[in-house]
Amino acid sequence: MHALILGAAGMIGRRLTAALVESGRVGNDRLTALTLVDVVQPEVPAGFDGPVRAEAADLSRPGAAEAALAERPGIVFHLAAVVSGEAEANMDLGYRVNLDGTRLLFEAIRALSEAEGYRPRVVFTSSLAVFGQPLPPVIGDDFIPAPASSYGVQKAMGELLLADYSRRGFLDGIGLRLPTICVRPGKPNKAASGFFSGILREPLAGLPAVLPVPETVRHWFASPGAATNFLLHAAGLDLSGLGTRRTMTMPGISATVAEEIEALRRVAGDKAVALIRREPDPAVMRIIETWPEAFDTQRANRLGFTADASLDAIVAQHVAEHGVKL
C-alpha cells in the first residue's frame, strides 16, 4: 500500500515515517511507496526500497491536494496544521490551512472517488483543543466539543467534514484527538503547554526549567511513541462500526505536575528536581486552568488504542532516546 503523509516534516510526521519504514508495513498491508508532503521539504527516509516522493507544498493552495494524491495512496495521514498559537495570532492563516486545507483535501478525494471509485483510509489528527470550559473532571466520549480557540474550532470543523465525507463513502476516515505530547523533544518554546515537557526534558539534560503553574495542575499526556502508535493502529482498523462518529479522544495518562516531578526524581534524583524553578505566571495559569484534566476513552479503548503504561514509562521512553546528561 502507498502511504501519503501530509505534515511529514513535523515531529510526529517524522516518527511516523520512520516507524512505517522500519516495519515495512502500513495497517494490514506491505508498505510499497511513500509520498511525504509538508510546507518545508521533508527528508527522504533511509532504508526504504520503494519509491519515495518528498515535496514541499502548501495544501491550502488549489491543486496541491490533487498533486499529493497523484499516485492514489491507499492511506492518507493528514497531520498538517497551523499550530494553536499561530492560528490564534493569525486568524486568516489558521482558517486557510486548518479548515480550507482540510476541505480541499477531502474535495480532491471526493472528485477521485466520484470519477474512479477511489476511497482511501484517512487518518486525521485532531486535538484536545476542541474542548472548552466548563468541563467535568473526566470527559466522556459523548461530551460536546466547544472550543475556546480558533485552532480548536478548525479541528472540530475538520472532524465534522471527516464524518460527512466518510458517511457519503468518499473516504474511510478516522480522527484521533491526540493527548498533549510529553516528553516533547527539542528546545523550550513559547507554547503555554511547553512546561509540561520542559520540567522533564530540561533537567534530564542538566538544564534549568521554569514551572509557571502550581503542582496541583492536572493534564492528559501521551508519549511521542504512543502518539505514533495511535496513527499506526488507526491505519489497519475496521471502521465499519463507527457510524457517523469518526473522531475519538485517544487514551492517555492523567497526571499532575507533582506526579511529573516525582517521576523525574525517581529516574534522575533530587539534583534533577532542583533544576526546576518555580515562577508562577498568572497568564499561563489562566490558559492552563481551562484545559481538560482527564478522559474516559471507552470508544478508543474498545478499538484497541492503548495509552503509555505510566508516567514513568513516558519518562523512560525519553531517557532511552535522549539519555540523561545530568
Add this chain to the structure above:
Amino acid sequence: MHALILGAAGMIGRRLTAALVESGRVGNDRLTALTLVDVVQPEVPAGFDGPVRAEAADLSRPGAAEAALAERPGIVFHLAAVVSGEAEANMDLGYRVNLDGTRLLFEAIRALSEAEGYRPRVVFTSSLAVFGQPLPPVIGDDFIPAPASSYGVQKAMGELLLADYSRRGFLDGIGLRLPTICVRPGKPNKAASGFFSGILREPLAGLPAVLPVPETVRHWFASPGAATNFLLHAAGLDLSGLGTRRTMTMPGISATVAEEIEALRRVAGDKAVALIRREPDPAVMRIIETWPEAFDTQRANRLGFTADASLDAIVAQHVAEHGVKL
C-alpha cells in the same frame, strides 16, 4: 435599531418580519429600519413607517453579505439555508450556501468590525439535525453534536464559526437549535418530517393525511409562534455569560404521534382522526427512528426561552390562524 433578516421570505422569516413590524421593537430597542434578503424577493411588510429594503440575493456570492450590511444593521437574523433534503441531494449547493454563505457573512462583519468597530447581535438558526445516533432518551446541553446528514454538519460548523467570531469580539452571536415546527402551514411536502404536521393540518382542513410511522414515535416540537418568539427573545438578551457556548437547543414539547392524534381528537373529534390513513413506510421510519425524542434545555430555560404550553396549545395556535374546515 436597524434589523437585517437573511432568509426573510421563508415561513419563519415572514412571521418574524410581521412580529417586528407589529411590535415596532427589536430586542430592547425601537425598530427603525428593515433590510429583508432572501433568494426570492421578500415582500415589503405593510404597516411599517421606517425604511425597508427588500432584495433577492444569493448570500453565497462574494459581495452579497457586504451589500446586505450596507446600513450596518444592529441585529442580523441569519435564517437563510438550503434545507436538509436539498443539502443531502446536492452536496455542493448545501456546503456553498449553508457553510460558505455563513462564513462570508461572518467575514463581512469581521471586516467592518476591524475597520470601524461594528459588532452586531447575530441570531443564527441551527437545527436538531446536528444530533445523530446513538442518542439518549433525553439529550442534555453538553451532548455531542454528531450529525447524520450534510445539513446537520453544515449547521454544526456554523455553530462553531458563530462561537469563534463571537469569542473574538467581531459579533455578539447566539445560535438557536429550533425544534421541529408543528403545525407547519402550507401544502404537504416530501420532507420525512412532513407527517408530524400533516396529520394535524390536513384533517383540520377536512383533507386526508398519511401516517407512515407507528403511533409510538416521539419527537420534539415548537409551534411557528414559539419559534418566532425564540428569535425575538434572543434579540434582546445579555449574552455576556454564555462563554464560548453560543448555541443552545430551544425548549419544546416532547410528544408522540399518539398524543398528536388525541390532541386532534379533542379539538376536531373522531371524524378528523378518521381522516388519518396509516400507510407504514419503512424508508421514512428508518430516517425518523434516528431522530431525537426529547431534550433537557436548561441553558435556554435559564435565559428565559419558553416552549409552547402544551400540544393542545400548539394545535390551538394553528386553529386560531387557519380555522377548522371540517
